[in-house]
Amino acid sequence: MPQPSQQVGLPAQLLSSPAMVAACRERDFGKIFKLANRAGFNNARISRLVDMTQSRIGEIIVGPRGIRDMNVIERIADGLRIPGHMLGLARRDWEPTPVAAPSYRPAGVALSAPANPVCALPGADLDSILAVAAGPKLSPSTVRALHSSIEDYWRRDDEHGGETLRPAVVGQLRYVVELLKEAGEGEYRRNLYGVAAELARLTGWTYFDARQYSQARTYFAEALQLAKAVDDRPFMANVLSCMSLQATYEDRPADAVALSTAAQDCARWHGGTPRVMSMLSLREAFAHASMSNRSATHAAIKDAHSHFERISDADDDPSWVAYFDEPKLIVDTGIAHGRLGEADAAEPLVAEALRRGHSGNHRGRAFHSFWLANIQLQRGNLDQACHTAGGALEIASAVDSERVAGHLREFHELLVPHRKAPAVRAFETQIRAALR
Structure with missing residues (x-):
């Protein structure tokens, strides 16, 4: 019989502790590893279980460096046997399938009214x-x-x-x-x-x-x-553009460029309207910017604006591209410049789009506000960046989006060198209040 110290994953008592639940909810892997250390899992053992080097484990524990790669997060969940729902993942293959309660009842036992009326609904x-x-x-x-x-x-x-x-x-x-x-x-x-x-x-x-x-x-x-x-080639192009955007988040820039190019090829000769082609060109700009390819990014931005100028009322746009209006063109252009580090060009564009954008799109406004804060920080405007991020935090609190939360964490990490500044301390207080 294996000793407790040799069990496969983290003990159930630790997984159910408030500290571990909170660390998993925030994907604070430094805290997760520290808690695992206290339960007898040293860094060498964690390294073997999650297929990471000991030095990387140590960096995560002592520093602000986080983990954003979903493949790595899934390896940690599987190696330490952290249930998927705790880290915002789907149920892992090794998790037991929930067992349904038996539908029979002993003879002579009366049924009482269900405590929860939802349980009485047809299956x-x-x-x-x-x-x-x-x-x-x-x-x-x-x-x-x-x-x-x-x-x-x-x-x-x-x-x-x-x-x-x-x-x-x-x-x-x-x-x-x-x-x-x-x-x-x-x-x-x-x-x-x-x-x-x-x-x-x-x-x-x-x-x-x-x-x-x-x-x-x-x-x-x-x-x-x-x-x-x-x-339906235009819709295929739309899906390919989504996959291209995802590739930029997964740090697969070459894939992002290939997918965005395929999307444009798919739509160009098969009913791709100017609005569709403009949107696809900006996805290409994002992909090139993630590779820090300045000339290709600028060329794709130019194509996007050229296509947009040809939009007319006679175009038979598919409904799925209706969201791509002038404020969206402007903000995406600003984000592409921001990805290149061209903060001077990016800031006025993102700020203008936020002034003109649709107020009902809470996730979009939060997402774009964090981008604006990031760009302002690039320009050295620390107080303004913290003020903008504070406003974004208020919007983000109403949206259940890990992507937005991820941008909040990334911005928070950028503030570490400035943690003693009054504006940063005020923002830290605001974050703590929002995450209660």
């Missing part, structure tokens, strides 16, 4: 049976209703983040896939494929926004296949 299996019995009800109104629900999902995703929406979106995706099995050839079937592709992309986006990149990639790939089935 998903019954819904599926009744749906089969009713048969598909395909009509133009069905497709319109599905598109309307997708628009509502995107609106709520902008306002609150997509984490809580995901179960509903995945459920609707499965429902549409079932409809496809019953649909005959024709326009309805094509429209259902389009709806399924949009739902798969939306699901991928919610995983991307949660920084759960492997799951996001799976759903983006599914969206790509669904769009390909009906030869």
Whole structure:
């Protein structure tokens, strides 16, 4: 029988402790490793379990250097046996599948009213049976209703983040896939494929926004296949552009450039409107900027603005690109300059876009405000940067988005050299109050 010190992962008592729960929620791996040390897991042992060097473990424990690579985070979860939900991941393969409670009751025992009325709702299996019995009800109104629900999902995703929406979106995706099995050839079937592709992309986006990149990639790939089935090249380009943006977050700049280029090739000769091409060009600019390729970034920005100038009321834009208006063009241009370190060019653009942008998109405003704070810090305006980040923190508190939280942590790390400054101390107080 193995000794307790040789157990595979962290002990259950440690995993359930408030300190570990808080450290995992914040993805504070320095604190996680320190707590593991106290439980008898020295750095050499952690190194073996999570496939990292001991020196890297030590750097994370003593310094501000964090971990953003999802593959590394997943290795830590698997090596230390930290349940996925604690780190904002999907259930890990080694986690036991929850066992359903038995449905029988001993003879003669009366049933009391359920404590939670939700438990009395019909199960998903019954819904599926009744749906089969009713048969598909395909009509133009069905497709319109599905598109309307997708628009509502995107609106709520902008306002609150997509984490809580995901179960509903995945459920609707499965429902549409079932409809496809019953649909005959024709326009309805094509429209259902389009709806399924949009739902798969939306699901991928919610995983991307949660920084759960492997799951996001799976759903983006599914969206790509669904769009390909009906030869919807502009939508395929849209999905490829999402995958390009994700690659920039995963520090895969060469992949990001290849995907953004493929997206433009896909749309250019297949109905890509000027608005679509402008959006895709800016995704290319992000990719080149992540490689610090100044000339290629500037060329892609120029292309984006050239395409945007050709937009007309006669364009038949797909609904998914309607968000890409002039403020979005401006802010993305500013972010591309910011990624290159061109803070003087970036700041007025991001600031103007924030003044003009849609107030209902809370995640976008928080995201762009953190970018503005980062750019202001690049220019040496510490007080202004902390003030801007404080405003972003207030907006971010209403949004469930790990991507926004990640930008907050990155900005927080940039403040470490200035931690004694009054503005930084005030911002630290604000962060502590927001994270209670």
